[in-house]
Amino acid sequence: MAKSLAETRAALTMIQPGPFNAEAPPDALTRDTTPTPLHYVRSNFSVPAHDGTLTIGGTVGNALTLTLDDLRAMPAIEQNVTLECAGNGRLGQTPLPTGEPWGRYAVSTARWTGVLLHRVLQQAAPSLSGVNVTFEGADHGRYDHHEDIAFVRSLALGHAIDPAAEILIAYEMNGEPLSADHGAPFRLIVPNWYGMASVKWLMRINVITGQYEGEFQTRHYMYEHADRSSEPVTLMRVRARITEPAARSSIPAGTCRMRGKAWSGTGPVTSVEISLTGEGEWHPAELEPPRGRYQWQDWSFGWQTATVGRHTLRARATDAAGNTQPETPPWNRLGYGNNAIEVQYVDVH
Ligand SMILES: Nc1nc2c(c(=O)[nH]1)N[C@H]1C(S)=C(S)[C@@H](COP(=O)(O)O)O[C@H]1N2
Numbered sequence: 215m216a217k218s219l220a221e222t223r224a225a226l227t228m229i230q231p232g233p234f235n236a237e238a239p240p241d242a243l244t245r246d247t248t249p250t251p252l253h254y255v256r257s258n259f260s261v262p263a264h265d266g267t268l269t270i271g272g273t274v275g276n277a278l279t280l281t282l283d284d285l286r287a288m289p290a291i292e293q294n295v296t297l298e299c300a301g302n303g304r305l306g307q308t309p310l311p312t313g314e315p316w317g318r319y320a321v322s323t324a325r326w327t328g329v330l331l332h333r334v335l336q337q338a339a340p341s342l343s344g345v346n347v348t349f350e351g352a353d354h355g356r357y358d359h360h361e362d363i364a365f366v367r368s369l370a371l372g373h374a375i376d377p378a379a380e381i382l383i384a385y386e387m388n389g390e391p392l393s394a395d396h397g398a399p400f401r402l403i404v405p406n407w408y409g410m411a412s413v414k415w416l417m418r419i420n421v422i423t424g425q426y427e428g429e430f431q432t433r434h435y436m437y438e439h440a441d442r443s444s445e446p447v448t449l450m451r452v453r454a455r456i457t458e459p460a461a462r463s464s465i466p467a468g469t470c471r472m473r474g475k476a477w478s479g480t481g482p483v484t485s486v487e488i489s490l491t492g493e494g495e496w497h498p499a500e501l502e503p504p505r506g507r508y509q510w511q512d513w514s515f516g517w518q519t520a521t522v523g524r525h526t527l528r529a530r531a532t533d534a535a536g537n538t539q540p541e542t543p544p545w546n547r548l549g550y551g552n553n554a555i556e557v558q559y560v561d562v563h
């Protein structure tokens with residue numbers, strides 16, 4: 215029997231009950247993939263009704279309407295993808311921006327199954343005048359000064375039709391049909407991008423000849439800087455996380471294997487370094503090669519916990535594009551993309 219919404223939400227750390235927004239429990243992130251009931255949820259509106267169809271139109275030669283069965287009849291692709299909300303870590307920003315008060319755990323990795331977006335778009339035959347593609351969710355409602363708007367995002371047509379981008383229209387998560395909170399019956403999964411690009415409850419795809427300037431494209435998910443012009447939020451910034459020892463735990467003196475994850479939208483991650491003293495020396499951790507192109511990597515570090523008392527632990531990742539985590543949160547008005555080095559402390563007894 216299908217589980218009720220309340221049952222599927224019970225294991226998460228709730229941030230807001232309606233629309234439901236919740237973080238993963240911290241210990242869920244020690245795993246390679248995140249079980250669906252432990253995967254963070256971020257929704258701007260309540261879970262909508264969806265009529266089960268996906269319409270592809272706009273400036274195309276062959277407008278289409280597809281059902282779940284039509285998608286299932288196409289070649290299926292499976293991939294593990296780390297999704298992180300652009301607002302993850304907002305609570306670490308000073309001064310505190312407006313928006314959902316996410317701590318550190320609006321990030322998870324699931325196994326997604328679906329069809330490649332570029333194949334679906336190919337069937338619709340976008341016309342040469344196409345520039346962008348909009349993706350509309352079935353969810354909508356009152357938002358800021360708007361009476362009723364839907365969640366719509368756009369991607370450049372060149373990105374959407376690029377086979378190498380491996381964007382999915384996913385209908386399964388961790389081997390099961392998508393749950394209501396994660397976008398049933400199908401959603402977009404855009405690897406390497408912050409989560410807002412991965413439109414849930416996908417209902418309509420339109421190829422357009424100009425820019426898309428909707429609320430969630432140009433007024434939210436923008437880096438609004440104090441001293442220069444705004445930029446859209448796109449790829450996930452490089453980030454490392456310590457998962458063991460757990461934050462604020464008390465551990466016996468001796469040898470301790472520190473473990474954690476690291477990920478980047480401009481990955482793979484090429485090094486993780488550990489600091490045991492606050493400002494000071496950085497020591498190289500052992501970094502595992504990526505198990506998949508779009509999924510966080512494991513790292514570990516052998517720590518000799520010589521002295522009893524409180525110890526500060528930090529992990530700093532660098533990626534293939536040469537990006538390294540900053541010491542202080544990169545502030546912007548809406549508090550996106552906080553990839554500052556996290557400080558975690560443990561007590562050694
Ligand atoms: N239709 C729709 N899709 C959406 C959203 C939304 O509010 N509506 N939120 C986006 C944001 S901001 C994130 S971080 C991810 C979260 O996906 P999840 O809830 O499956 O973890 O969904 C994205 N897709």
Ligand SMILES: [Mo]
Pocket residue numbers: 256298299300301409410
């Ligand atoms: Mo998000």
